[in-house]
Amino acid sequence: MNDINGDRLLADLRALSDIGGLPNGGIDRLAWSEADLKGRRWFARRIREAGLEAREDSALNVFGRLPEASGPFILTGSHLDSVPNGRRLDGAYGAVAALEVLRTLVEARDPLAERVEIVGFSDEEGVRFSIGLLGSLALCGELPLERLRDARDLDGVRSDEVLVQAGTSLDRLAEAGAHLASLAAFLELHIEQGPRMEAASMDLAVVTGIVGVHRQQFRVIGTQNHAGTTPFALRHDAGRAAARAIAGVEELVQSIDAEAVANVGIVRFYPGGVNVIPGEASFSLEVRHWDERVVRRIVDAFSRRLEETCREEGCNASAELLSWVPPARMDEATMRNLEMACQELGQTAGRLWSGAGHDAAVLSRHVPTGMLFVPSAGGVSHAPAEATDDQHLVLGARALLRAVRVSASRIK
Amino acid sequence: MNDINGDRLLADLRALSDIGGLPNGGIDRLAWSEADLKGRRWFARRIREAGLEAREDSALNVFGRLPEASGPFILTGSHLDSVPNGRRLDGAYGAVAALEVLRTLVEARDPLAERVEIVGFSDEEGVRFSIGLLGSLALCGELPLERLRDARDLDGVRSDEVLVQAGTSLDRLAEAGAHLASLAAFLELHIEQGPRMEAASMDLAVVTGIVGVHRQQFRVIGTQNHAGTTPFALRHDAGRAAARAIAGVEELVQSIDAEAVANVGIVRFYPGGVNVIPGEASFSLEVRHWDERVVRRIVDAFSRRLEETCREEGCNASAELLSWVPPARMDEATMRNLEMACQELGQTAGRLWSGAGHDAAVLSRHVPTGMLFVPSAGGVSHAPAEATDDQHLVLGARALLRAVRVSASRIK
Numbered sequence: 132m133n134d135i136n137g138d139r140l141l142a143d144l145r146a147l148s149d150i151g152g153l154p155n156g157g158i159d160r161l162a163w164s165e166a167d168l169k170g171r172r173w174f175a176r177r178i179r180e181a182g183l184e185a186r187e188d189s190a191l192n193v194f195g196r197l198p199e200a201s202g203p204f205i206l207t208g209s210h211l212d213s214v215p216n217g218r219r220l221d222g223a224y225g226a227v228a229a230l231e232v233l234r235t236l237v238e239a240r241d242p243l244a245e246r247v248e249i250v251g252f253s254d255e256e257g258v259r260f261s262i263g264l265l266g267s268l269a270l271c272g273e274l275p276l277e278r279l280r281d282a283r284d285l286d287g288v289r290s291d292e293v294l295v296q297a298g299t300s301l302d303r304l305a306e307a308g309a310h311l312a313s314l315a316a317f318l319e320l321h322i323e324q325g326p327r328m329e330a331a332s333m334d335l336a337v338v339t340g341i342v343g344v345h346r347q348q349f350r351v352i353g354t355q356n357h358a359g360t361t362p363f364a365l366r367h368d369a370g371r372a373a374a375r376a377i378a379g380v381e382e383l384v385q386s387i388d389a390e391a392v393a394n395v396g397i398v399r400f401y402p403g404g405v406n407v408i409p410g411e412a413s414f415s416l417e418v419r420h421w422d423e424r425v426v427r428r429i430v431d432a433f434s435r436r437l438e439e440t441c442r443e444e445g446c447n448a449s450a451e452l453l454s455w456v457p458p459a460r461m462d463e464a465t466m467r468n469l470e471m472a473c474q475e476l477g478q479t480a481g482r483l484w485s486g487a488g489h490d491a492a493v494l495s496r497h498v499p500t501g502m503l504f505v506p507s508a509g510g511v512s513h514a515p516a517e518a519t520d521d522q523h524l525v526l527g528a529r530a531l532l533r534a535v536r537v538s539a540s541r542i543k
Numbered sequence: 544m545n546d547i548n549g550d551r552l553l554a555d556l557r558a559l560s561d562i563g564g565l566p567n568g569g570i571d572r573l574a575w576s577e578a579d580l581k582g583r584r585w586f587a588r589r590i591r592e593a594g595l596e597a598r599e600d601s602a603l604n605v606f607g608r609l610p611e612a613s614g615p616f617i618l619t620g621s622h623l624d625s626v627p628n629g630r631r632l633d634g635a636y637g638a639v640a641a642l643e644v645l646r647t648l649v650e651a652r653d654p655l656a657e658r659v660e661i662v663g664f665s666d667e668e669g670v671r672f673s674i675g676l677l678g679s680l681a682l683c684g685e686l687p688l689e690r691l692r693d694a695r696d697l698d699g700v701r702s703d704e705v706l707v708q709a710g711t712s713l714d715r716l717a718e719a720g721a722h723l724a725s726l727a728a729f730l731e732l733h734i735e736q737g738p739r740m741e742a743a744s745m746d747l748a749v750v751t752g753i754v755g756v757h758r759q760q761f762r763v764i765g766t767q768n769h770a771g772t773t774p775f776a777l778r779h780d781a782g783r784a785a786a787r788a789i790a791g792v793e794e795l796v797q798s799i800d801a802e803a804v805a806n807v808g809i810v811r812f813y814p815g816g817v818n819v820i821p822g823e824a825s826f827s828l829e830v831r832h833w834d835e836r837v838v839r840r841i842v843d844a845f846s847r848r849l850e851e852t853c854r855e856e857g858c859n860a861s862a863e864l865l866s867w868v869p870p871a872r873m874d875e876a877t878m879r880n881l882e883m884a885c886q887e888l889g890q891t892a893g894r895l896w897s898g899a900g901h902d903a904a905v906l907s908r909h910v911p912t913g914m915l916f917v918p919s920a921g922g923v924s925h926a927p928a929e930a931t932d933d934q935h936l937v938l939g940a941r942a943l944l945r946a947v948r949v950s951a952s953r954i955k
Contacts, residue, residue, distance in 0.1 A: 216814075261817070325772025342771060346817055355628070357924040358806030359754060359831050359898040360737030363793050365922065370807055374789035381775050381783065394770035395782055396817050398810050402628050403697070404670045405758055405808045405827040405865065406900075407925050415817040419771050453817065486771035510777065512769045513819060 133239035135532055137525035140231045144524070147173060147211075147227060148219035157515035158219050162212040162254030162265070163191070163297040170211050174226060174251045181234045189299050189306040190269035195230065196248040197237065202313035204248035205538045206498075207232060207531065209319050210255030210266060210490060217256075218517030220524075224505075225320040226251040228528040232535050243539040248314075252490050259284045259293070262454065267490035271497050272308035276301070315542045316465065317494035319502045320531045322519050324487045326510025333481040334523060335530055337469045338502035341485045341492040342419040343458035345426050349373070349437065353446040355402065355410025367445035370400040370409035375444075376437045377414060383436060384418070387429050391420040392486060421458045421484045459492035465501030465538065472533035473503075476526065487512070503530055545651035547944055549937035552643045556936070559585060559623075559639060560631035569927035570631050574624040574666030574677070575603070575709040582623050586638060586663045593646045601711050601718040602681035607642065608660040609649065614725035616660035617950045618910075619644060619943065621731050622667030622678060622902060629668075630929030632936075636917075637732045638663040640940040644947050655951040660726075664902050671696050671705065673758065673827070673865050679902035683909050684720035687866070688713070727954045728877065729906035731914045732943045734931050736899045738922025745893040746935060747942055749881045750914035753897045753904040754831040755870035757838050761785070761849065765858040767814065767822025779857035782812040782821035787856075788849045789826060795848060796830070799841050803832040804898060833870045833896045871904035877913030877950065884945035885915075888938065899924075915942055 150173055151159045151166030160167040171193050175185035178195035186194045193211070196204065209225025229249035236244035252270075257263020260282035268274050280301060282290040291301040328336050353369030377395045384393045394417045400409035418429045434450060441448045466482075473480035483504060494500045505527040508518040562585055563571045563578030572579040583605050587597035590607035598606045605623070608616065621637025641661035648656035664682075669675020672694035680686050692713060694702040703713045740748050765781030789807045796805045806829045812821035830841045846862060853860045878894075885892035895916060906912045917939040920930040 214816075258816070323772065324769050326774070326777055344771065344818075354923075355926040356922075357736045357899060357926075358808060358829055359756065359804060359900060360735065360919075360924060361804070361898075361922060362738075363797060363804065365738055370810065371790065371793065374786045374807070374810075377786035378783065378790040385775060392771065392773070392775065394818065394820055395786070396770060396812060396819050396821060397815050398782065398786075398812050400808060400810050402626070403809050404626055404668075404925070405673050405829050406669065406675075406756075406806065407626060407808050408806055409808060410926065417770055417817050486773075487769060488771065510768075510773060512772065514767055 133235050135231055135235055135525060135528045140228060140525060140528055141521055143177060143227045143230065144219060144223065147223050151213065153216065155515050157216045158213045159215045160211065160213040161215055162256060162259040163293050167212050168297055171251065174211060177230060181230065182237065183233065188310060189303040190266050191253045191297060191299055192266045192270060192307060193251040194248055195233065197245050200245040203315040203542055204313055205246055205316050205318065205535055205542065206248050206250055206314050207318040207535055208250035208252065209321055210252040212254050212256055214256050214258050214513045216515060217513055218515055220322045220517060220519055221324065221512055222255055224322055224524065228320050228531055231528050232532045235532055243536055246539040246542050247535055255490055260290055264456070264488065264490060264493050267493040269304050269307035271311055271493050273493065274305055311497060314498050316498050316538050317491060317500040318531065318534055318538060319489060319491040320527050321489060321502060321504060322512065323504040323507045324512035325507065327483060328481065328504060328506035329508065329510060331481060333506065334526060335473045335478050336481040336483045336504040337466050338461055338485050338504060339466065339482050340421045340461055341459040341489055342421045343423050343426050344456045344488050345418045345430055346453040347416050348451045348453055349414050349416060349448060351412045351441060351446050351448045353410055353444065356408045358406045358408050361408060366408055368408050369412040369446050372441050372444040372446045373398065373412035373414055375440045379436065380416070380433070383432055384429055387432060388420060388425045391418065391425055391429055393418045393429065419486055423458055456488055456492060459495040461495060461501050462499035465499050468537050469501050469503050469530070469534045472530045472537065475533050476529055501534070503527060503534070545647050547643055547647055547937060547940045552640060552937060552940055553933055555589060555639045555642065556631060556635065559635050563625065565628065567927050569628045570625045571627045572623065572625040573627055574668060574671040575705050579624050580709055583663065586623060589642060593642065594649065595645065600722060601715040602678050603665045603709060603711055604678045604682060604719060605663040606660055607645065609657050612657040615727040615954055616725055617658055617728050617730065617947055617954065618660050618662055618726050619730040619947055620662035620664065621733055622664035624666050624668055626668050626670050626925045628927060629925050630927055632734045632929055632931055633736065633924055634667055636734055636936065640732050640943055643940055644944045647944055655948055658951040658954050659947055667902055672702055675866060676868060676900065676902060676905050679905040681716055681719035683723055683905050685905065686717055688717070723909060726910050728910050728950050729903060729912040730943065730946055730950060731901060731903040732939050733901060733914060733916060734924065735916040735919045736924035737919065739895060740893065740916060740918035741920065741922060743893060745918065746938060747885045747890050748893040748895045748916040749878050750873055750897050750916060751878065751894050752833050752873055753871040753901055754833045755835050755838050756868045756900045757830045757842055758865035759828050760863045760865050761826050761828060761860060763824045763853060763858050763860045765822055765856065768820045770818045770820050773820060778820055780820050781824040781858050784853050784856040784858040785810065785824035785826055787852045791848065792828070792845070795844055796841055799844060800832060800837045803830065803837055803841055805830045805841065827865070831898060835870055868900055868904055871907040873907060873913050874911035877911050880949050881913050881915050881942070881946045884942045884949065887945050888941055913946070915939060915946070
């Protein structure tokens with residue numbers, strides 16, 4: 132039986148990592164940037180070099196399949212964009228491994244190759260417009276068009292301008308959704324991006340579900356005043372109220388659910404003078420858990436706590452919902468299929484929920500979807516120190532090949 | 544006897560408040576900004592319109608005096624710059640009142656007018672480069688040139704670039720110090736910027752001393768990581784460590800001295816992504832008290848507390864001293880002179896220490912210096928709601944006129 136060409140897989144990963152490569156070893160292929168588009172062109176070229184047909188949809192997702200194939204397809208792949216100062220595996224690994232899987236099937240003249248399509252998704256990371264998953268949302272007809280229309284990137288450039296410069300447009304984006312009807316299932320291979328597999332000595336893990344991600348922006352209003360002349364007792368210090376709330380996030384979350392996580396990644400005090408009591412403070416809060424009810428309880432509890440703190444400090448708080456991606460359950464039959472593929476390789480896969488969002492979360496709402504993880508060294512991701520050893524990268528692709536074969540054989 | 548022209552004083556204050564005026568009624572004349580420079584040109588024009596000679600030194604302090612006068616002088620005035628989103632009286636009141644005092648002496652053909660000089664100082668607030676009092680420090684030959692050379696403003700513009708654009712330069716700044724030898728005393732009229740006069744029904748207060756102001760910038764280093772995949776137990780969250788330290792500032796300060804105050808006015812988390820655990824956090828801490836030993840105890844206790852917190856969070860902290868203005872005692876004879884000036888008006892002045900820093904703190908290290916306060920409505924300052932009623936504004940200027948006369952008559 133033909134198997135994955137490990138050297139070719141690793142060489143392709145290295146070749147792609149040269150595109151958007153930074154002097155510190157990191158990668159910057161911010162969605163729809165010049166480097167990202169160059170990465171997409173590289174992926175399409177490698178697809179064609181394998182004798183496959185490459186196609187780019189209106190969201191700039193890049194697809195590959197046999198020229199004569201007509202579906203329905205098992206879709207497999209991941210995203211090609213990266214966070215700024217990220218590394219070469221997040222997303223790229225699943226897309227390049229998918230290409231290697233289909234190449235292997237084609238070389239083996241496996242008739243199942245006709246039932247397989249591969250994909251490199253657009254803007255999964257969401258750094259450009261603070262939305263994310265836009266490639267898979269476009270494919271699944273779930274685009275948040277209103278929000279995207281109003282969005283500007285970090286440099287203040289309007290989303291439509293970015294899209295037009297990349298070769299598409301806001302108005303065309305929804306066309307990508309026509310293809311969904313041709314898909315029978317989705318399989319995504321990805322690095323874990325966390326420390327749990329390494330801690331448990333797992334080589335492969337089947338993902339049971341993907342956490343829901345709830346993002347809010349809070350605004351605390353107090354009274355701006357002179358920091359030298361206003362006694363503590365007469366202050367309404369928005370900065371102090373915010374700091375108290377932020378300082379208590381971990382304890383609050385852990386008291387509700389030990390597996391939930393939350394993050395305050397952005398904070399600003401206004402007007403921002405060393406000698407001015409902050410009249411306003413703003414901060415973001417992100418909450419993640421695989422059970423929607425737990426997310427809700429944490430969000431509610433934090434709001435109550437913040438209100439209480441604001442009452443004590445003579446301030447007022449308001450919240451704005453930035454985004455809510457509900458938790459996604461992976462398909463049970465597909466999970467078993469993935470586990471059996473691992474067993475074929477003599478591996479016992481663990482089961483894990485994913486703390487990171489993935490294109491698979493979007494696809495899972497439309498077709499049976501499964502995900503497979505390989506370990507991340509030190510659990511590091513979204514940073515230049517992200518790494519997975521070569522053996523695990525090849526092992527993951529070999530398991531994906533087997534799972535794709537079984538899934539393809541089951542298409543009616 | 545000629546007296547202050549209250550209407551003219553109030554009209555001048557209104558005219559100056561049009562420069563850098565904001566739609567919300569606030570004022571933004573950030574040091575050396577276009578609005579600040581416009582305010583200085585306005586002040587120089589009003590000086591010349593009074594038949595006086597206007598002079599700008601290398602620090603862009605604006606002086607006014609009779610053309611034929613040669614000193615030594617009683618200097619009186621305050622600063623012309625404002626905090627962003629401040630209001631029209633902080634600083635401007637003392638400068639405009641000084642102009643009205645000298646105008647009144649000139650109109651009365653009082654020979655003492657020759658012994659009086661007025662000033663509108665530069666960058667007292669210190670918002671631009673987090674240093675402050677730069678105009679009076681330049682006049683007194685105390686410029687922190689090293690620190691200023693390295694400073695950048697909130698937009699990242701280098702201090703020298705700002706100065707050159709404003710019409711001077713770092714290299715020229717020290718020239719301002721030549722004038723100090725011509726000064727015999729300094730009198731500064733200012734709004735209280737705090738709630739104590741109103742609470743005690745004081746119409747005028749003589750300042751006994753000015754708090755020492757200690758400013759530091761703290762930097763907490765943790766580990767940047769993925770907020771969805773990194774369990775709380777494995778995080779080194781620089782944002783959380785900073786928030787915990789900031790949340791405890793009030794309790795820590797109050798446990799050491801009930802009259803001390805402190806403020807955290809600036810906070811930033813890096814890299815500043817909603818889904819990225821902060822790998823770094825920075826914040827400012829300002830501590831004020833009229834006893835240097837109390838300031839030292841608070842600063843030391845906070846550093847120990849922050850280190851402890853960082854140890855618990857797996858982070859590291861470092862501190863940079865931004866500035867240290869020691870407490871200043873006002874001159875006893877000048878204080879009595881100010882009290883007698885108030886008595887001439889049928890007023891019994893209170894005595895207060897000042898929680899706000901003032902140019903008078905710098906001048907007091909070189910010449911006999913005194914300060915007079917009028918009340919601030921609600922104790923509000925550094926905010927658009929800052930206010931003092933017209934009667935108090937005129938009363939303060941009348942007391943200043945009398946004190947200037949007595950001080951000038953005593954010059955040997």
